[in-house]
Amino acid sequence: MDVQTFLRLLAVFVPLSLLSVGGGQAVVADIHRQVVAGLGWMTDGQFVDLFAVSRMAPGPGSLLASLVGWRVSGWSGAVIASLAFFGPSSLVFFALAHFWTVHPRSRLMQAVEEGLAPVSAGLMLATIFVLLASADGGILAWAVALVSTLALVTNRAGPFALLGLGAAVFLVLG
Amino acid sequence: MPSPPEPLSADSTSPPAATRRTGLTTIFLAFSKIGLTAFGGGMSGWMMRDFVRERRWIDEADFLNGLALSQSFPGTNVVNLAIWIGNRLRGGAGATAAVAGLLGPSLFAAVAILAVFDLLTHLKATHQVLAGVGAAAIGLSLEMALKAARRSATSAFSIAVIAAVFAAVCLFRLPLPLVVAVAAPISIVVAYRRKREG
Structure with missing residues (x-):
């Protein structure tokens, strides 16, 4: 370097x-x-x-x-x-x-x-x-981020599951 | 990993539960385990379970005190917390072993994952996966930011500080050193005065 x-x-x-x-x-x-x-x-x-x-x-x-x-x-x-x-x-x-x-x-x-x-x-x-x-990903990124936040705040899902879900959503819709 | 029997610690800051000096290798390995197994931002929770409840290296009040300080001072929260616990166990050497254990092995893991994605960079799916994980990860950070905002919004003044810092960085694109150098002293002085009056 x-x-x-x-x-x-x-x-x-x-x-x-x-x-x-x-x-x-x-x-x-x-x-x-x-x-x-x-x-x-x-x-x-x-x-x-x-x-x-x-x-x-x-x-x-x-x-x-x-x-x-x-x-x-x-x-x-x-x-x-x-x-x-x-x-x-x-x-x-x-x-x-x-x-x-x-x-x-x-x-x-x-x-x-x-x-x-x-x-x-x-x-x-x-x-x-x-x-x-x-x-x-524009609006899709905002949507995934906000849904993840909501899921965490309401204790609906763990962090790791949400990262996987984000990847899945982008694979299908991105 | 069991540590070899050593003489009783003369250090008055050790917690009562730690009757023997904890080996530096033991500290390094314990923090490596945390670094490699705790995903997605819940690391301080894992540390509490492991070091307070199971190993009894530090009592809960002391842990929470360290956590609060870790969160408000410069530096990565869990790294600061590792310094707090390592220092309690073995002073400077303990803090160094704790930080090296927390960061070293997980740095290798992170670079390995990045290298794998680089190999797959010609696939469209690679970018979709990373963009999707990135968006969800931003969501995780937002949850943390909202918690921090709620905890710190104790007065009209502190809400104004949050808003002003946000606007300075996002809307006016001011450099961070300037923003912190102006906002931090003002906010600390106001908090100090409020303490003196209250």
């Missing part, structure tokens, strides 16, 4: 690691903005493919970052992207875990927790919107 790609992967994922308040899903919209429109590493469709694999594969959905790295530059890209995306936030959280043992439930910590929650929720909702807007 060339040095420039290496540095670009770091430049994309290190800041996003520290900004992923509330989880990896919060920054998917911005990963999309950078790697599709910004750097031109892949098309909208290819990005949504990676997102699909990241959710279908075992492990956390944030492995999307590693898959982007793999797509761009093979195994070295996957390793660099993983370290860049999981490393910085992990160091911060490790420090926090220590601090928390010393000062449990301090007012400052509670305020940080409560203050970050709505920011995180807004980012997660934005991610959904951006992904649906770039998904192949």
